[in-house]
Amino acid sequence: MNELPWIEIIAALIVITGGGGIAGWVATKRRKRTHDQGGGQATLEREREATAEPDTAVEPDTTVEPDTSVEPVEAPTKPARSVVETPAPTAGRLVRLRDRLARSGSPLGARLLSVLSRDSLTEDDWDEIEEELLLADVGAGPTTELLEALRTKVRVLGVREPAAVRDLLRSELVALLDPALDRTLRTEPTTAEDGTHLPAVTLVVGVNGTGKTTTVGKLARVLVADGRSVVLGAADTFRAAAADQLTTWGNRVGVPTVRSDREGADPASVAFEAVARGRDEKIDVVLVDTAGRLQNKAGLMDELGKIVRVSSKVAAPSEVLLVLDATTGQNGLSQARVFAEVAGVTGIVLTKLDGTAKGGIVVQVQRELGVPVKLIGLGEGPDDLAPFDVDEFVDGILG
Numbered sequence: 001m002n003e004l005p006w007i008e009i010i011a012a013l014i015v016i017t018g019g020g021g022i023a024g025w026v027a028t029k030r031r032k033r034t035h036d037q038g039g040g041q042a043t044l045e046r047e048r049e050a051t052a053e054p055d056t057a058v059e060p061d062t063t064v065e066p067d068t069s070v071e072p073v074e075a076p077t078k079p080a081r082s083v084v085e086t087p088a089p090t091a092g093r094l095v096r097l098r099d100r101l102a103r104s105g106s107p108l109g110a111r112l113l114s115v116l117s118r119d120s121l122t123e124d125d126w127d128e129i130e131e132e133l134l135l136a137d138v139g140a141g142p143t144t145e146l147l148e149a150l151r152t153k154v155r156v157l158g159v160r161e162p163a164a165v166r167d168l169l170r171s172e173l174v175a176l177l178d179p180a181l182d183r184t185l186r187t188e189p190t191t192a193e194d195g196t197h198l199p200a201v202t203l204v205v206g207v208n209g210t211g212k213t214t215t216v217g218k219l220a221r222v223l224v225a226d227g228r229s230v231v232l233g234a235a236d237t238f239r240a241a242a243a244d245q246l247t248t249w250g251n252r253v254g255v256p257t258v259r260s261d262r263e264g265a266d267p268a269s270v271a272f273e274a275v276a277r278g279r280d281e282k283i284d285v286v287l288v289d290t291a292g293r294l295q296n297k298a299g300l301m302d303e304l305g306k307i308v309r310v311s312s313k314v315a316a317p318s319e320v321l322l323v324l325d326a327t328t329g330q331n332g333l334s335q336a337r338v339f340a341e342v343a344g345v346t347g348i349v350l351t352k353l354d355g356t357a358k359g360g361i362v363v364q365v366q367r368e369l370g371v372p373v374k375l376i377g378l379g380e381g382p383d384d385l386a387p388f389d390v391d392e393f394v395d396g397i398l399g
């Protein structure tokens, strides 16, 4: 028997089954790759779904400078993931933040002390003191007053001991800051004659960039720390991002924000809605943020006047706080005069006092406007706003 045909047949069978095997492996591989790609796509979709921003009422505005002092949290419609913070207690805040007043190097008080402690004070020394006071924005009138008081006391009392010089300077600075002024924030709700609950309304006004929105956010925290219920009104409708910023501040401490999602909406109507919500929900305080970028006094008068008029249909503002940037000196003061005239300001908030040598502006602004400084901003942190206390402030600037 010829074995060759059998060998050929067996070889052919091996090729056929082996080839089929290879073809099958390739097909399996191809199927697997296709499956992997499909599965990968599905995973990607699932991941996309999982990481997609939830649909909130607040559209993040990418044109805004990120506010490093606050962390983004959910808008109020999605409270699930937001964590409500506990703000730092209000009592003792200025003591805690006091070193911020000395951050700009040598604080005003320390510089004055070093001159006043010299062995015998010459005219040049007094000129130096005058210069220091003027540079710190104490203002011409108060500077002259302080110089005269110091000259007289140093001469009459012959004060030389460093501790005695410090006491003398301290008491003169305290006197200059008028400790008798009433600095309480009127944040008590009231009851109308017909028994309706009326929230205390605080209007926050000032030029843009001075720190209004930040101050409203920080003030909400102060009030929450004091156990008050708060509603925020985003009546700065000029810049949509201002409402987002405010909402974020509110969310951090569980405080709702009344806002309009339409840029340029009527600020008076937002203020009205906020105050009405405060009334309906028996809220203690409604804080209303306003825009400050009106080009002329008449426009400003119209807008602020309308906000006051319209929201007063529910409850009239018990506080109108003017926010001033301490670093802008004289410039800030002339803006302040316009606002004081237009808005009936009841208190000043001086922001950015951290790291400026211009702490003397506190004296000048109170004198010029006849309105007390009630709060001071000492940093960008959420609890860097403190009720103004004359003694603690003077101790801060004396270093």
Ligand SMILES: Nc1nc2c(ncn2[C@@H]2O[C@H](COP(=O)(O)OP(=O)(O)OP(=O)(O)O)[C@@H](O)[C@H]2O)c(=O)[nH]1
Pocket (backbone or CB within 6 Å): 069, 206, 207, 208, 209, 210, 211, 212, 213, 214, 215, 236, 239, 242, 291, 292, 351, 352, 353, 354, 376, 377, 378, 379, 380, 384
């Ligand atoms: N260092 C320091 N920065 C502050 C203080 N208060 C506010 N700021 C900063 O000032 C900047 C402006 O603050 P905003 O609150 O946006 O100012 P605004 O007046 O509301 O501005 P508009 O919304 O544009 O009208 C922000 O970067 C704040 O963090 C403060 O006390 N110290």
